[in-house]
Amino acid sequence: MSSLPLRIAILECDTPLPETVAKYGSYGGVFASLLKAGADALSYPGLTSSSGLKLSNYDVVTAQAYPNLEDIDAVLLTGSRHNSFDNDPWIVKLVEFTEMLLKQRRVRIIGVCFGHQIVARAMGVTLGRNEKGWEASVHAVDLTKKGQEIFGQNSLALHQMHRDIAFEYPEGVEELAYTDKCSVQGMYIPKRLITVQGHPEFDEEIVRELLIARHKSGIFNDEVFGDAMERVDKYQDGVVVAKAFLKFLLE
Template identity: 30%
Template structure:
């Protein structure tokens, strides 16, 4: 399968030499069993046709869906046209921009930052999921989906993030946490923002939480299972 990685952001420059960019993180998460093409969405680069790849993943970003940036509306247009046509996966910003593109809403939450290990309860397991009742993965977000798009379903979430994992029919899913973040990178990201975006207490608690086991490998299997099944259905 050829997976298009729609990069909508990048790590802090100081962390790139050690951890790479977001597209590379997804390649490590999903492994070498696929071909990958990376598109620098921030630079205005989108696939010329939906058929350029078999499926697309929208990465995280430090931008908000409400920001006045020239690349956000074209991305929303691409995603709206891709819905129900090719498999789509959105993560963090990708989760939020898919909701907006499909008719939902995402805002800067008055709950504040969600950082460290984030845990969701599974309320509606899909066919590509296993029987896990709870899943945990690193998270880093201040924005949240607050209104579900027409046709959307909530599969998992928490009191802090009710719209944690969403599905739109059988060809689009999204999630707020970051299964592609290695705990070492998630820790380094928090440390780079300590005392600026987060208080010392918030940073300490978030870093400590990342020492616990996470379900990133399980979620990688979910994503792979979803993409494989959705791609087969598209070609059928």
């Protein structure tokens, strides 16, 4: 897929918190910012933050809206506060849509966090709570040999915000990344799919808002909250991952 523009449908699997909504409008807006930064960093002819990308957003939670495959080149499944292993009607519909995508070969798939887990679920992998607990805020992510090739460096620093995981890699994917707490951090099939468990689209402001809200509501105890807040302002490789996403679409 080398023709421009890259027509990417962003499947919004959640609504951001108020400060993030005020700045970006939706998670589609958050990902638009990331992908545009990646386009500027990639230096690919005709692809910049102002040209070469055609992004569209679909609310798959409330509206349960989906794109026509004829109108797009790729689908990006966002993160979510919801459980990827639940059977709420909208989640089941999303899994079924992803299964349909996996059966065809033209429209490519990008999955991030919840989206990464949904892709794994659609490929038959069991999901659930991680007995090792939360990964939250910036974490070091180790890369496999293929991961180093895809991302162009030896490791990544990425924001994380999850306690749910895929317990194993689906058959037929190349393993990209792992951490001490989560061995399934990234998946890849050339010209088909790429996923990451981390949040390349998050920045300090977004994560700080999430951490404070989840601590206030009791989701994060003092220990998890304090540990995550110590790392919330650290450098992270979001644009590196965005470049990899775009290179994958241009393969």
